[in-house]
Amino acid sequence: MDLYNGRLLVVDLTTGKVEINTLKEDFFEENVGGILGNIHLFEEYEEMDPLIIGTGPFTGTLFPGSCGGVISARSPLTGNLSHSPVTWFFTPEMKLAGFDHVVIGGAAEDPSFLWIRNENAVIREFPEDIIESWEITDYLRHELGDDRVQILTTGTYGFDGGLNAQIIENYWNSFERYGFGGLMAGKNLRAIAVRGLGDILLANPEKYMKGCLKVLNQTKNSPYYPEAFEKLVHSYSADPGIEEIKHRVDGCFNCPIPCRVFVKYNEPANELSSTDIEEPGMLLTDFEAFAILRKKGLNGEKAARVMEILSRKGIDPGVITSTKTNAFEGLLKEIEEISGIKEHVEGDIFLISRNNIANQIVAYTFGFCPVLSHMAEIVDYELFSQLIMDGADIEVNMVEVEGRINKITP
Template identity: 30%
Template sequence: MEYLSSGKILIVDLAAGETREEELEDDLISKRIGGIGITTHLLGNYKDQDPIVMGCGLLTGTLYPASDLSIITAKSPVTKTVCHLPVALKAGIEFKYCGFDYLVILGKSANPSMLWIHDGVADLMDASAVWGKDVWQTTDAWRKEMGDDLIQTLVIGNCGERCSDLAQVSVNYWGSGDIWGFGSLFGEKRLKGIAMRGMGLLEVAEAEGFVDHSIKVLSALKQAPWGGKTGITDIVTAMGRQDVSDWMAPMVHRNSSSYNVPYPYSTFLYLDEDPALLKEPEGVEPGIMITSPYVAIAAKDSGMSASEAFKTIRSCLRYGIDPEAAMQISAAEGKKTRGEMEAALDSMSRKDTVGSRPPFSHYCPGHPLFADFGTGKDSGDFEEWWMRRQALAYLFGVDPMFMLMSPEISAQSMMEAVRLGTGVDISEETLNFLVTELCA
């Protein structure tokens, strides 16, 4: 594939300590589009070798609004089915800019290892120095070693090293949509994580037309009903939890957007500094970033003060454990203090806490946010709508949360962007077939 793509698949054999490249065939793109259309295909091709597959959409990292997404696809140890982890923030586009569209990780390393992907080069490196370190320490160590604070990491903490099904693959320092226990898969492979840095360029088939189309969609989004709203606080309010918004509001320092996403849905909370401080302090991060409304809700429902609850969340993020599930399990077991919850992290097990809609992560709500999609008000109507919107996001590389608030980002709009960007015409028949398959 010449446009919006590097045309390369990276194959990593951890047992052999080897990497190789394969060509991404145009015919596969015509049939499977991209994103999870192709990650599921590759997962099937290598199913006998315990694969973990990562990929991006054709629109990932482009000017098309909210095009921030890469995806990790694997068989979940929690559901025993194929599930998908959304990789957003800046990490989703960094993977694509590294010069690969897809990554297949096979086998198990004899010793702790890391994968360092940079500008079309992939290096398997020893990770013994960071094995046993937490998520934050590992990310800091790799950035210092490589001499670049912009390196993006997908990393496990101590929870993943002990192969708990509560373990997350964390994005840099923060939690992810990993409710599937993918962190334990990294741990089983002795893979501490993936570090990424790329400065690749994307060629566009009809550059002027693609830019015009993207600007047209962005202009329509400026009239959206979420205008004036921001952060997790307004999202939880839209979910009917104004109490959570009010409870956490005094700790909010700022809100942050994922790459090219018009709505800043990640919220920074200051725990060790005054949230009114405008300048970001130098040195150790004085707080945490919340990327899912359900984490905020679980913190509130723990019964602790906001300060104590979010300090507990910070411990979860460093440990690399699903913070929502950890808070829910602790509450169910009658743990009422931060000390009790933190002391239990090593022994915690999931105990059926996933209120899932496999194969897509429920880190974002199961209904429209702010906008009217014409879905009605029955929750049964939302389920089919939600699954389709998530499938489209994961196919094209568009942010899953933003898909819930933006009817302007339609299937037709994304198909047209792909046509202008690559010259490939995707038929509605092909798209509908894939969406049906992926939602089954």
């Protein structure tokens, strides 16, 4: 099948069974993919208390911002089926590994990780004593012998049973706000590792590329282009304050407007070589949390150091909104003492902002980044319909899809 893989991975951690099921064209004609596909699959596999990762038709392709995927599960915080974006490089690798959706249910008896590649997957044991996110990623990349293996995990806080445990993407905070890290911990699932060595075929490559190029050119009209982190922090009425520690900006897979910035505080920020310092700093991803830390009075470096601790421990930076102190040490102590803060969780779908909400849900459906959808006006149902036709040679009823998207739009 073109554009899609037509493949669903179903993993039962309780029994150790791994199943590969076919997803036929009618599944995609009806659900497109992403969040709508996940909702459909959740109904089917609900009794397994699944964690579902979904890609969209554009994920992993030349469509701009095609890092986008979505993770769906019943939130330990809200009790509702909730959805958060997966960005960076995980979902493109998952699609290139041969799967459109992955359903992970049940709970393993011993600490385990799921290793997905080459249209297959295995559940493997994981060392009991490695529970910090950075150590988990280092361990897996070393064991699997490939630095481009992409990993979803959580950290010490999550594996200790913390309620606000966040899913971490390799080393860095994600935009996951629903305690899915805790759900992973409850499943005894230390990590999901994926490497995509395959390809995504296209029915009409030239026409598909032409459509992608049109979208790419539209993104360059965005006020956030060519880089967005500081502008996004400013949009929360905070001064980024990272001039002296800013190293380079980083784009997720095929993203035209990078919204991440790496800061160095353990070696000079202008050091461009690969030195002996293994951990020179931190990739800042959560611009909202960073803005809140700055407004609490922390300087750029201290705010970045807090973000590093949160990512290592697997703590959702959203909890910062609920902490009272603005002193660095006090803040860390308060974060240590967190036992479950729900106030920062709103609704059942993570939204970058209250503007363009429907467009963010469109991104969750078609497989591009909701942050990009917030920053650039690129949603065009007619073009997307044509791109699916050019890519997969299938016809999607966009009126119905738009209706379903509007129905779940908060």
